[in-house]
Amino acid sequence: MMKTSVFIVSLFVVAAKAARNSSCKDILDNSVTRPPSGIYTLEDSRGFQYQTYCDMLTNMGGWTLIASVHENNAQDNGRCTRGDRWSSEQGASSLQPRAENWMNQNTFGNVISATADDFKSPGYFDIKAKNLMIWQVPNDTPLEDWRPASYMRYRTESDFFDYFNGNLFQMYKYFFPIVSNQYSWPADNGPQIPVVFDEGNGGDLVSHFGPSVQQDLTPGYIQFRALNTYLDAFAICPGVKLSESSAYGAPHACFGSTGDNAGTKYCGDFAGWTYSGYGTHTDWSVDKYLIETTFLLFYR
């Protein structure tokens, strides 16, 4: 009977533990040995169960994938279409210059398809976190290759979410809404939080952006709610901060747009990254490698 009892107990323990894991950090903390990176089922604070990816390697692990930002077509008629969920879903509009999905509890996409389409999990607004990590991965990379294929990986270390209620949802909703024509430039630019690089380096990161914007960029930061002088607002400048005098840089170095002041040219998940042509790497346009990148966002 000994063997039977062991079976029962382990089954029960597994079930009981599962119910308490609201983040990959919980999974790590509840494990005796380091669990592998991969897909896990989490349960949010309302009892909703969902699957997402845990990175259990970076800086001792415990990182939860909470979103991906993916541009399925940054060319002319692919801007601000249904594939652009991190900008205004209604396209460029002077009446609705809001990137609403940064500030609400909507969810979309699927962890398994996070590099083929936009993804937003309940973790985005449910998990109470301290730091943000970003991975830059080529579009369509399969999940098992995310880490080896990532060419940039960086993360904050300062527990900055402590000052903004614990996650991006709270930060954008209550501190730095992504709304155009409403805030002052440069006074209302959002915080610029230092990051450390686990893969890649700041010089290489900056080199992928358009030549005309590079002089405005300092790598080693993530900037939130970047504005330009036209008062368009952008959610995240990945791996960089803009100089305070950068009147025009935000749409060309940051993603998550509401821009309406350049017509559709600032509209789309990646805003004005193709302002001077698709992947041309001239003037304000990023190179082809960067425009075909998916940004994976993690909390811990």
Add this chain to the structure above:
Amino acid sequence: MMKTSVFIVSLFVVAAKAARNSSCKDILDNSVTRPPSGIYTLEDSRGFQYQTYCDMLTNMGGWTLIASVHENNAQDNGRCTRGDRWSSEQGASSLQPRAENWMNQNTFGNVISATADDFKSPGYFDIKAKNLMIWQVPNDTPLEDWRPASYMRYRTESDFFDYFNGNLFQMYKYFFPIVSNQYSWPADNGPQIPVVFDEGNGGDLVSHFGPSVQQDLTPGYIQFRALNTYLDAFAICPGVKLSESSAYGAPHACFGSTGDNAGTKYCGDFAGWTYSGYGTHTDWSVDKYLIETTFLLFYR
């Protein structure tokens, strides 16, 4: 060994019960004590498992959330876009004046995001119900606040679904299709079913609608398939019925539109609720509070 056996038995009972819960009413009926309101996993008649919200308080509980109707942008270029799943998904069109999702077995959205986007669960067509309940909740209200934040809650008591095969899907598909230019006004208006209010009252409810349509409205009902004299069809008039002589009222007091006879002005989940401007509360336009409301639909 006694303790071990208890563990085994309870595990088994939980598993066996879960398989039989096709609605929140089943969960209630299978429980010894009243279970709390919140998220539960249901299994439909085909064996498909999904999560939704159960209200276990109203009139002894057992109410299943089966859908939400949410307008993400009722302003000009947000009408009949991808955020309008309860009207025609192709926009205004004289060739396709059908609000197909009321009449099919499509599903979309997510219970956790029901006030941030449209939601339609398998329960919409799978559950055999007797009554309909509607909650009016401000957009973006988090799930745990739905009940306290709801400013209107009303429900039918007459078991009217008995006459229409048990749910909205059956009723719209086989009795009252939401198709424009096909039925006669006022002869083919759908049924007007009395409701009782659990929160709010009819006078207040009517006061949110446009001044020009208020004289046509009697609160204390839910009307189904309302037509106007142009033969546009609308799925639900929430909390109100239209007078038989209301030639123009339907698009301004009902949601779930196929309207194509006013161009895009009757197109969108909330049809002609902004006909005289967004949230102006003049002429045919509802006030800002109502236009930014999510309607939560429950069965029991």
Add this chain to the structure above:
Amino acid sequence: MMKTSVFIVSLFVVAAKAARNSSCKDILDNSVTRPPSGIYTLEDSRGFQYQTYCDMLTNMGGWTLIASVHENNAQDNGRCTRGDRWSSEQGASSLQPRAENWMNQNTFGNVISATADDFKSPGYFDIKAKNLMIWQVPNDTPLEDWRPASYMRYRTESDFFDYFNGNLFQMYKYFFPIVSNQYSWPADNGPQIPVVFDEGNGGDLVSHFGPSVQQDLTPGYIQFRALNTYLDAFAICPGVKLSESSAYGAPHACFGSTGDNAGTKYCGDFAGWTYSGYGTHTDWSVDKYLIETTFLLFYR
């Protein structure tokens, strides 16, 4: 104690088995008696769990539903809209003539709604298969009636996926991309694989297509990546192959389009099937029965 032990063991066996079922073939192989057709939970190679439909009857069973191709509106303004996920999601475009979802690891839709909207499960790219089966079912047929309502069912028997890395994703991504203006007609037409019919027959199948294209069609095959002389590319010709001299046939007999050489007339899941009017069955247009058909795709 005997009964208790049996309980424990069966629970454990069920749990252990579930983790290993990555396809309906696995479920069949792991069962002592033939399991019924219906909805099952599978787990892909990355540990992601999802529900889909298994056909356990055809030729001894073990067939996994991996996708459905459904046109929600083939009429004028319904072409290449959000309901057309198997053609270019950006609409007709000379800049983006790719039907990307055949070649990526995106997922969308829901097994329970596979005849009411497009569906693509992780199985599409995760399962290593040998053969493809297609069912033609009228739109909006409920899941339990798919088999009895199907008017055509056919499948390959030659294990042809062995030559293309085991599934459609691999075949389209690495061997036959669905991209327009890039390959030569007729040299780069994809393979034409023979099928056997389990329901319906080739003569009847061909008769549903437009009169002008019928002479180019030979039933009893599935053709992949069909091109026309304008170099538009189409993913699948269901149940038929095109003659090598068919310069214009592909958009009118095949689905999964990137066509941009006829403006929006070749754009949409079903490409040029309504080229001569909706359901007219004259010239290049299919009949109404075929245009309102959902194609269910299975692997084994």
